[in-house]
Amino acid sequence: MKKINIVLFGTGNVGSILVNQILQARESLQQKEGLEINLPVIANSTTAFFQKENQQSSWEADLKNFGFPYKLEDILDYVQKQQYGNLIAVDATASEEFVDNYLDLIRGGFHIVAANKVANTLSSQSYTQLRETLQEHNKHFLYETNVGAGLPVIETLRNFYRANERVTKVRGVFSGSLSYIFNTYCEEEKAFSEVLTEAADKGFTEPDPRVDLSGKDVARKLLILGRELGLQKEFEEISIQDLVPVHLNGQSTLKNFQKKKKDLDPVFSKLKKDLKRDEVIRHVGELDLQSGILDVKLVTENRTSALGSLKNADSSFEIFTESYGEHPLVIKGAGAGAAVTARGVLTDLIKLAEKLPS
Ligand SMILES: NC(=O)c1ccc[n+]([C@@H]2O[C@H](COP(=O)([O-])OP(=O)(O)OC[C@H]3O[C@@H](n4cnc5c(N)ncnc54)[C@H](OP(=O)(O)O)[C@@H]3O)[C@@H](O)[C@H]2O)c1
Numbered sequence: 001m002k003k004i005n006i007v008l009f010g011t012g013n014v015g016s017i018l019v020n021q022i023l024q025a026r027e028s029l030q031q032k033e034g035l036e037i038n039l040p041v042i043a044n045s046t047t048a049f050f051q052k053e054n055q056q057s058s059w060e061a062d063l064k065n066f067g068f069p070y071k072l073e074d075i076l077d078y079v080q081k082q083q084y085g086n087l088i089a090v091d092a093t094a095s096e097e098f099v100d101n102y103l104d105l106i107r108g109g110f111h112i113v114a115a116n117k118v119a120n121t122l123s124s125q126s127y128t129q130l131r132e133t134l135q136e137h138n139k140h141f142l143y144e145t146n147v148g149a150g151l152p153v154i155e156t157l158r159n160f161y162r163a164n165e166r167v168t169k170v171r172g173v174f175s176g177s178l179s180y181i182f183n184t185y186c187e188e189e190k191a192f193s194e195v196l197t198e199a200a201d202k203g204f205t206e207p208d209p210r211v212d213l214s215g216k217d218v219a220r221k222l223l224i225l226g227r228e229l230g231l232q233k234e235f236e237e238i239s240i241q242d243l244v245p246v247h248l249n250g251q252s253t254l255k256n257f258q259k260k261k262k263d264l265d266p267v268f269s270k271l272k273k274d275l276k277r278d279e280v281i282r283h284v285g286e287l288d289l290q291s292g293i294l295d296v297k298l299v300t301e302n303r304t305s306a307l308g309s310l311k312n313a314d315s316s317f318e319i320f321t322e323s324y325g326e327h328p329l330v331i332k333g334a335g336a337g338a339a340v341t342a343r344g345v346l347t348d349l350i351k352l353a354e355k356l357p358s
Pocket of ligand 1: 009010011012013014015043044045046047091092093094095097098115116117145146149335336337338341
């Protein structure tokens with residue numbers, strides 16, 4: 001039986017569902033994959049809990065009752081003393097500070113699986129340093145959920161890149177929240193601000209919807225895909241259409257934005273009026289490998305196209321390559337959500353385990 005030992009950082013939406021998915025899958029993984037997954041440490045931003053044996057059925061209560069304030073060194077010391085092999089740190093945080101720990105974790109014997117996008121969107125210098133450290137210590141780093149949650153976007157691009165298949169363009173609706181907003185706005189007779197409120201009520205947007213509307217999250221995903229294909233770009237080089245009017249942007253409070261969000265309505269109403277009968281508005285990310293241009297913008301699409309026919313909060317990624325020619329490979333489905341993301345992280349863990357010794 002192969003054993004992996006996971007230290008989970010982050011017990012929010014994704015992290016907590018991940019623990020439950022691991023517990024539910026445990027028996028079947030042992031039987032089908034010959035794989036035993038242990039979770040010796042679970043931590044959030046302030047508290048860690050060291051599991052003695054496999055008693056995770058009440059991990060939430062254990063973390064609450066027996067958790068203690070910790071530093072990273074406490075965890076590194078503990079796993080070393082316990083002589084855990086096949087160690088994997090799971091980053092289910094959204095934290096920039098936590099990413100500063102990656103190099104120490106790798107040096108301390110950990111492979112890394114991350115839902116957190118931050119490490120892959122820092123400067124090219126940090127990106128390269130991380131990969132050099134991984135190589136030096138013979139460690140792996142998997143992060144499929146960084147783009148498209150559980151959809152196999154990064155793996156597909158990486159396979160093309162490794163097999164020398166020239167990818168010429170990647171284009172798509174990268175954001176579940178913006179997908180929902182424009183899919184709904186173009187179908188229904190509602191003001192843009194109304195649809196925005198609806199999207200927030202359904203939990204599709206960030207608490208501050210300007211995070212989605214700014215296009216920055218889509219830009220981060222675009223950068224990750226570009227770098228996966230060998231493009232050396234910085235975040236600042238991405239052209240981003242910000243949908244938040246200047247007078248309601250970061251300088252103004254969230255409360256003020258909520259109060260005045262109707263100010264957005266005339267702009268979008270004009271865009272909608274200008275559409276031809278068979279057209280819809282979509283928020284897309286576009287990566288042109290030939291020109292090296294990364295673009296985040298609103299476009300008009302025919303409503304029968306892959307992007308134009310999107311429904312609900314689905315994402316869609318069109319991958320144009322030399323062999324696929326004019327007809328791209330399309331990966332489409334739920335591109336956000338804690339359950340699909342946690343399942344994607346679990347899939348990364350199983351893939352990583354295949355590379356590790358028994
Ligand atoms: N939800 C999705 O649909 C989705 C899709 C794809 C990718 N992701 C990514 O998945 C990650 C997790 O998302 P989420 O929705 O689960 O976030 P969340 O609910 O905000 O949870 C974040 C967790 O990280 C912990 N944390 C923060 N800083 C930490 C630190 N320095 N050390 C250890 N733990 C720390 C927080 O601890 P406290 O509880 O103590 O604050 C919290 O438990 C994010 O990077 C997100 O971008 C999410």
